[in-house]
Amino acid sequence: MHFAIVGAGIVGLCTAWELRQRGHTVTVYDPNPVSEASFAAAGMLAPVSEVVWDQPNLYPLMQRSKKLYPEFARSVAEASGMDVGYLTSETLVCAGDSADRVTLNELTELQEHIGQVHRLSAREARAMEPALGPGVVGAVHIxxxxxxxxRKFCAALLSLLGDAVVREAVEDVDKLTADHVIVAAGLAQIGGVPTLPVRPVYGDVLRLDVPEYLQPLVTRTVRAVVRGRPVYVVPRGDGTIVLGATSREDSPGVSAEGVHQLLRDAHHIIPGLWQCTIxxxxxxxxxxxxxxxxxIGRVSEHVTVSTGYFRHGILLSVVGAKLTADIALGKPVDPETQRAIDPFRFKEHS
Ligand SMILES: Cc1cc2nc3c(=O)[nH]c(=O)nc-3n(C[C@H](O)[C@H](O)[C@H](O)COP(=O)(O)OP(=O)(O)OC[C@H]3O[C@@H](n4cnc5c(N)ncnc54)[C@H](O)[C@@H]3O)c2cc1C
Incomplete structure (x- = not known):
């Protein structure tokens, strides 16, 4: 079959690669590939530390995708001959004060049902990551x-897809000539597709260079709760650091308050961060x-949508690509998953 895919963020690209692997042809349309959420994302593959209360339909998808990731990433790296930046570096989640420690302990009780979690004293955490400052009062090791x-992963996918990626915007899916259309355009509403309840949740991300004398600043992803606010520091293989991420539903630009908050909270956990260059x-x-x-689901005989990946889209892109491909090809998906991802599950839109 020939598939037209609208959107070359991580979801559209992974879906295109999955369909190619299954022997189909694809054309991916995007005026600016990898320019939206997938461009900013830190890339944490964190089914355990991302767990929050009351999201029972999300945990199984996160776990499934995490299991599928190594093989999918390996296949992309091997076929493209490019580094996709997949690292099995671990995660530490730190508490910034005793109230944050209570929050963290409560969450850890839930995380223990989902994956491997070890509670650490501040001293044990500092033994693992000596850059942690005196502000850390306790931690969990995941x-x-x-x-x-x-960015590396998407660059490898783009290179594999080559000319199949057409740098054009799609106004209306009905104008595309393909056996089936997949709409993976993130927040964009495309003509011919029912309006879905997808909303923008903005986040600021800083990328920092670590001076030679501080390398490596940290060797694991360090997440923290500081006075109730989340912050994370993700060390890349090239010695740089990704620092995020705030959350707000208004003002799309880089927020002065957001940047201040990220630097202040990250400094509380890792004081050496202030020696870095933004x-x-x-x-x-x-x-x-x-x-x-x-x-994820069919909205008509010829159109499947795949969007709403929110704060876990890098992690979920692999399971999302496989489910999207199955649904677009008319293959069965287990009923529980199908109900959980049904694009029309929200009452007001059914
Ligand atoms: C600050 C931040 C940090 C994040 N960190 C993480 C993380 O650590 N781990 C994690 O799992 N997730 C993370 N996420 C979430 C993740 O980035 C998203 O869920 C994911 O990137 C969504 O991918 P997507 O392909 O659906 O959408 P997008 O990446 O937004 O891509 C949509 C694409 O559609 C294209 N498009 C739009 N309109 C049209 C049109 N008319 N025609 C053709 N193409 C069109 C756009 O140009 C764009 O390239 C983070 C997100 C943000 C913002």
Whole structure:
């Protein structure tokens, strides 16, 4: 079959590669590939540390995708001959004061049902990451939460897809000539597709260079709760650091308050961070769904949508690509998953 895919963010690109692997042809349309959420993302593959209360439909998808990731990333790296930035570096989640420690302890009780989690004293955490400052009062160690560099991963996918990526915007899916159309355009509403309840949730991300004398500043992803606010520091293989991420539903530009908050909170956990140089500040929107679970399904005989990946789209892109391909090809998906991801599951839109 020939598929037209609208959107070359991580979801459209992974879906295109999955369909190619299954022997189909694809044309991917995007005026600016990898320019929206996938451009900003830190790339944490964190099914355990991302767990929050009351999202039972999200956990299984995150776990499934995490399991599928190594093989999918390996196949892309091997076929393209490019580094996709997949690292099995672990994750530490730190508490910034005793109230944050209570929050962290409560969450850890839930995380323990989902994956491997070890509670650490501040001293044990500092033994693992000597850059942690005196502000850290306790931590949890999550060895199975890894990372990928979304920019490298998407660059490898783009190179594999080559001329199949057409740098044009699609106004209306009915104008495309293909056996089936997949709409993976994040927040964009495309003509011919029913309006779905997807909303922008903006986040700021800083990219920093670490001076030679501080290398490596940290060797694991360090996440923290500081006075109730989340912050993370993701060390890349090239010695740089990604620092994020704020969350707001208004003002798309890089927020002065957001940048201040990120630097202040990260400094509380890792004081050496203030010796680093900022080389990029980015703000982009996460495509959020009302229950934080993606919306994947057929909206007509010839059109399948795949959006609403919210704050987990890098992690979920692999399972999302496989489910999108199955649904577009008319293959069965287990009923529980199908119900969880149904784009029409929200009452007011059914
Ligand atoms: C600050 C930040 C940090 C994040 N960190 C993480 C993380 O650590 N881990 C994680 O798992 N997730 C993370 N995410 C979430 C993740 O980035 C998103 O869920 C994911 O990138 C969504 O991918 P997508 O392909 O659906 O959308 P996008 O990446 O937004 O791509 C949509 C594409 O559609 C294209 N498009 C739009 N309109 C049209 C049109 N008319 N025709 C053709 N193409 C069109 C756009 O140009 C764009 O390239 C983060 C997000 C943000 C913003």
């Amino acid at each position: 060895p199975g939460d890894h990372q990928i560099d979304p 080389n990029e500040m980015t703000a982009r929107a996460r495509p959020g769904s009302p229950d934080d679970v993606p919306m």
